[in-house]
Amino acid sequence: MLNTNDGTASTDSAHKGGAASGSTIRSNRPVPLLKRMARSWQLYVLLLPSLIWLVLFAYLPMYGLQIAFREFNPMQGIIDSPWVGLAQFERFFESNNFVPLLWNTIALALYELIAGFPIPIVLALALNALRQKYLSRSVQLITYAPNFLSVVVVVGILMMILDPQIGVVHQVAGALGIDAPQFLTDPGWFRHIFVWSGIWQTAGFSAIMYLAALSSVPPELHEAAKVDGASLFRRMIHIDLPSIMPIAVILLILSVGNILNTGFEKVLLLQNPLNLTVSQVIDTYVYEVGLKSPIPQFSYATAIGLFKSVVGLILLLAVNFFANKTTKSGLF
Known part of the structure; x- marks a missing residue:
């Protein structure tokens, strides 16, 4: 009897277990x-x-x-x-403008990327390390405020400062008996003015994204590092920097994919006949042949724009692939 009851109990348990597992399987269905x-x-x-x-x-x-x-x-x-x-593409590749336009665009974009990409990271690390929160917020506000200015306003400010007739720099230089450079017309100054004014305008906004990532770093990591005798610089390098690396990689991928898209409005506003040798980029050339010319060349301008898009897509995929292989973080 004991064996029979045990067999019946085990059979019932098996049925119940089977029913439970069946219900579990049903609940796990997508x-x-x-x-x-x-x-x-x-x-x-x-x-x-x-x-x-x-x-x-x-x-x-x-x-x-x-x-x-x-x-x-x-x-x-x-x-x-x-x-x-492909006649429109062949026309662009065989034209005398192709190499200068491509060089001016890439040189300006690379200068902007190399100079402008690390600065928001350094700014975010510095702001995060400040212990005086009122000072941190004040610096953050001062650096973020220029982001609210339009490109037209920024260029207007540059004109007021650097204009050879009414500019503040030239007036001060004249009062001191110094000959100031022709900043707005000298081709050698165009890229510097374009890039560093852009960094001044956007560095604060870009730093906010890194500060958001730094806010998720557990304070216990810094406390433990302090106990071990790590300096502030070493904590920034070994704790803070790795925490913002994923978002930095994503922003770098997007920047490289956008390398042929220079700031069209700003280039156009700073452009003049005297600095045209360095300020004529692909975007301004497309504007000239596609809209500004007496007979707009819509097909030619579209072909140039499509060329830019294809190159940008190839660069984005290549850098994303490299980032996934090296840092295990990418867009997709």
Whole structure:
């Protein structure tokens, strides 16, 4: 009887265990996509305006990219304009403007990347290390405020400071009997003015993203490092810097992918006939041939823009692949 009861009990337990495991298996089945969307419909409603904006202003305009392969005539429309294949690209690559434009664009972008990328990181590390919070907030406010100025205002300030007739620098230099350089017309000064004024305008805003990452560092790590005798500099290098490395890598990937997109408005506003040898970049050239010329060359300008986009995509994928291999952090 004991054996029988034990067998029955074990059988019942097996059935119960099987039923429990069956219910567990059923509960682990993936929920269909539509059900998941229905459960979180409020989030999708919030997402809808951004999605509509993206489709209208980012994806639908891609239909017009085909004019890069046509001799576009506004009177004929896109479809009826004659197909020319890669003729517009060949024209750009074989033109005398190709090498100077590419060099001016890459030189300006690399200068901006090399000089401007580390400064927000250093600024964020310094602000995070300040123990006087009122001083940290004051410096953060001062460095962040220029970000609210438009490009037109920034260039206007530069004109007021560096103009050879009414500029503050030239007036002070004249009072001291010193000949000040022609900052706005000398080609040698164009890149320096462009890059460092941009750093002044955007460094504070970029530092905020790094400060947000630094705020997630546990204070116990710094306390333990202090007990071990680590200096402030060593704590910044071995604790703070690794914590912001993932976001720094992502921003670097985006910057490299955007390397051919210089600040068009600022370049155009600082450009003049005397500094044209270094200030004429791809963006300003596209503006001239596509919109400013007496006979707008829409197809040619679109082909140049498409060339920029393809190069940017290739660079982004290459740098992202390299980042994933070396730092294990990337966009995708």
